[in-house]
Amino acid sequence: MSLLSSVAVSAGYGDLVAIDNITIDVEENSLLGVIGPNGAGKSTFLRALTGVVPLRGGQVLWQGTDIGHLPADARARKGISMVQEGRRLFPSLTVRDNLELGGFHASRQERAERMTEVVDLFPALGGIMDRSASVLSGGEQQMVALGRALMARPQCLLVDEPSLGLAPLIVDEIYEALPTLIERGMSVVLVEQEVDRVLEVADSLVVLHEGRIVYLGDGSEFRENPDSLAAVYLGHALDEGAA
Ligand SMILES: Nc1ncnc2c1ncn2[C@@H]1O[C@H](COP(=O)(O)OP(=O)(O)OP(=O)(O)O)[C@@H](O)[C@H]1O
Ligand SMILES: [Mg+2]
Numbered sequence: 001m002s003l004l005s006s007v008a009v010s011a012g013y014g015d016l017v018a019i020d021n022i023t024i025d026v027e028e029n030s031l032l033g034v035i036g037p038n039g040a041g042k043s044t045f046l047r048a049l050t051g052v053v054p055l056r057g058g059q060v061l062w063q064g065t066d067i068g069h070l071p072a073d074a075r076a077r078k079g080i081s082m083v084q085e086g087r088r089l090f091p092s093l094t095v096r097d098n099l100e101l102g103g104f105h106a107s108r109q110e111r112a113e114r115m116t117e118v119v120d121l122f123p124a125l126g127g128i129m130d131r132s133a134s135v136l137s138g139g140e141q142q143m144v145a146l147g148r149a150l151m152a153r154p155q156c157l158l159v160d161e162p163s164l165g166l167a168p169l170i171v172d173e174i175y176e177a178l179p180t181l182i183e184r185g186m187s188v189v190l191v192e193q194e195v196d197r198v199l200e201v202a203d204s205l206v207v208l209h210e211g212r213i214v215y216l217g218d219g220s221e222f223r224e225n226p227d228s229l230a231a232v233y234l235g236h237a238l239d240e241g242a243a
Contacts, residue, residue, distance in 0.1 A: 001064050003028045003187050004049065004080065004156050009058035009068075011048040018044040019211045022058070026156060031178060031188045033202030033219070035195050037233055040208040042191040043085055046158045049189070050082045051075045077105070081154030085161050087145040091134035095125060098133050098144050102151030111151065117184075118147040121177045139170030146174070150181075157181060158189045163197060175201060199223055209235040 002025035012018040019041040026032050034042050047053040049060055051072035060068040062078050070078075081102075089098050099118060103111040119126045122143040128136070133144060142162050149157055163171040171194070178201050181188055192198045198205065198219075205219035207229075215232050222229040 002026060002061070003063060004189075005059075005061040006045070006049060007059040007061060009045075009048050009060065010056040011044055011053045012056060013053075017056070017211060019048060019208070022048075022208075022213060024206055024213070024216065026187050026189055027203070028187055029182055029185060030203040031182060031190060031201055033198035033205045034189060034191045034208065035193070035198055035205065036208035036214075038193075039210075041211040042208055043160055044211075045208065046082055046160055046189065046191060049075075049158060050080055052082075076152065076154075079153075079155035080158065081149040081152045081156070082158040083145045083149045083160060083162065085164070087141045089133040089136075089141055089144055089148070091132070093133055094130050095133060095136070095140075095144055096129040099125075099147050099151050102148035103153075105152065110153075114151050114153060118150055121150070121180060122147060122173070124173070137170075139166050139173070142166060142170075142174060146177070154186065156187045156189065158191075160191045161193060162190075163192060163194050171197065195222070195229060207232050209233065 004026040006022050006024050009022045010017060010020045022045060034045065036042055044053060048055055051070060055068045059066045067075055067078060099115060100111060103114050106114065124140065125143055125147060128140065136144065146162065162174050175197055178188060190198060199222060202219055205217060206213055207215035214235055
């Protein structure tokens with residue numbers, strides 16, 4: 001059984017159908033990459049999984065049980081945590097307090113343990129615990145945002161475009177943390193525009209285009225023939241694209 005699945009999920013805003021008929025499984029201990037051009041529905045898909053936008057159709061299954069009707073906080077308590085696009089820290093709070101907030105359900109001792117794990121993962125945070133979030137660099141903000149999500153000790157972490165606007169070296173640092181999360185027993189759903197990065201870490205890959213799935217597989221086709229991905233991005237099926 002998969003850890004988290006979407007079954008024929010549709011969602012949107014007003015008259016707009018942003019994602020339509022999305023069926024995907026997130027396996028335990030694995031990383032699913034979600035890519036696609038701007039406006040493809042990647043963020044909406046994560047929001048539909050977490051309950052930030054309501055489903056218009058379909059189901060979200062957690063270990064086989066439909067949680068698609070549950071509000072976001074109830075889904076979070078099951079073990080789903082999301083790092084939204086744009087990081088969204090509390091700017092007036094320190095790094096430490098931003099992290100602590102992510103673990104507010106846990107005991108003081110658990111929070112301390114998790115804080116140690118987060119600093120092990122992102123050593124750069126160790127030296128800036130008392131700094132105000134408002135003065136952090138983009139890379140530091142992203143680490144705090146990831147750390148805050150991890151403070152809830154999720155079983156499934158959803159991350160929306162962590163590399164956005166960051167220098168390559170910082171992106172390296174963030175991507176180096178991902179295999180560690182899988183080793184710790186987590187599953188990750190990673191939304192990205194940086195396709196090459198995703199291909200390096202993903203066990204499976206979905207490409208969205210105009211709210212629909214245009215590719216679902218292990219991504220090996222694209223590792224072998226990067227040009228084929230361009231065609232899929234434009235909404236062509238893989239066999240058309242290769243022609
Ligand atoms: N809050 C909103 N209200 C209305 N329309 C929205 C809202 N959020 C997204 N949309 C629309 O829904 C569609 C899918 O957007 P979404 O943000 O899911 O795409 P995305 O793949 O994450 O894009 P990007 O790569 O630019 O982040 C787009 O047409 C977008 O304009
Ligand atoms: Mg997005």
